[in-house]
Amino acid sequence: MIRVLLAEDQGMVRGALAALLGLERDIDIVAEVARGDDVVPAALAARPDVALLDIEMPGLDGLTAAAQLRAAVPACRVVILTTFGRPGYLRRAMEVGASGFLLKDSPASELASAIRRTAAGARVVDPALAVAALSEGSNPLSEREREVLAASVELATIADIAARLSLSEGTVRNHLSGAIQKVGARNRAEAARIAEDKGWLAPGIDG
Amino acid sequence: MIRVLLAEDQGMVRGALAALLGLERDIDIVAEVARGDDVVPAALAARPDVALLDIEMPGLDGLTAAAQLRAAVPACRVVILTTFGRPGYLRRAMEVGASGFLLKDSPASELASAIRRTAAGARVVDPALAVAALSEGSNPLSEREREVLAASVELATIADIAARLSLSEGTVRNHLSGAIQKVGARNRAEAARIAEDKGWLAPGIDG
DNA sequence: TCCATCCGGTGACGTTCGTCATGACCGGAC
């Protein structure tokens, strides 16, 4: 029996995935959590062989949770299950020691087989996505540039961003200008879109 | 037996929902589609009692598909299943004749019961969400303002938007200015965020 | 040690943006 921990914030999807895996005779779901910061405690209690982690979760994102989980329960392999095949996500997942990286776009039949293969010690990554991740290059943004650009997504004006981050407006403009040029955009809105798209806005992903 | 059509673009989620509903003895999935424009043809062939439709789908969005389905197969009730509880979405779903509106955030146990209740002729809508939809008021944007603001999400400069929509730059600025004020924002980025959030950017949602 | 890079800040410059006034055309409502 392969013991599986399931971490997914959307209740309907979590329950449905549990039902899907419940059909497999050699898979046993030993824990279900809805928040990233519940992953490690649940894993310590349930001792799963494989943890299936969504990335977008409240409390703690799945990638950071994966890093903590690898440290706390090294025997537990990690499979990331996400909507977005962003190169930066895959790159970070590999750095963090994940064994698998699955897209929710993939056919449902791949889920069980991916869990079995990772439980057996294999790496499971979509080849096309791996190529994309390598060809993209790594995150060119400095930590501060990333932070300022990320803040610009929810804040309307440079003054707002400066206030939020306790910086001068001039400094914010400089960081934004740097980010815009590194990313190849023409203004901060386009820069934020591009960076978001490549998975460069998630925290802790330096160049 | 309740005959159900399942429309969801993400393969993993679609398969998982099918497994979840497969556990119910009185529910039979008679069709599965991954695109909005496959909904009506599949319904004509399979004659479901209930159609479970995601909103975000390629080809045709779930709300438009719902409208076409109500016209083509009036006997088939529609349940919308979506990630986002945007007031504009719910409002449009009701206008289009949907019987149910479910969030993927809800517990998995609600899915089967919602299908049973709609099959029996009831309306199934989260009460809190219904209140939010009513208190929001309807979409204040004119069709042109909506179109311009939606275009500003993916286009960087006003010149780009003007070129895309074959308008003068001045006209684009005027429409954006109108949208910004109606929505209560300080620039087009914030306006787009707010409008998106309320479900006002989807096509065919006039005030 | 030097050098590059990041960080924070300032000031100046030209461009883009958001606003407003104004005008014209068209449609439907009263």
Add this chain to the structure above:
DNA sequence: GTCCGGTCATGACGAACGTCACCGGATGGA
């Protein structure tokens, strides 16, 4: 028939933005 709203357009104005040059300091690798 008149009014009103939406659409398209122009021109002008001030504010916000993006870029650049420049500064000092910290840090870390060559």
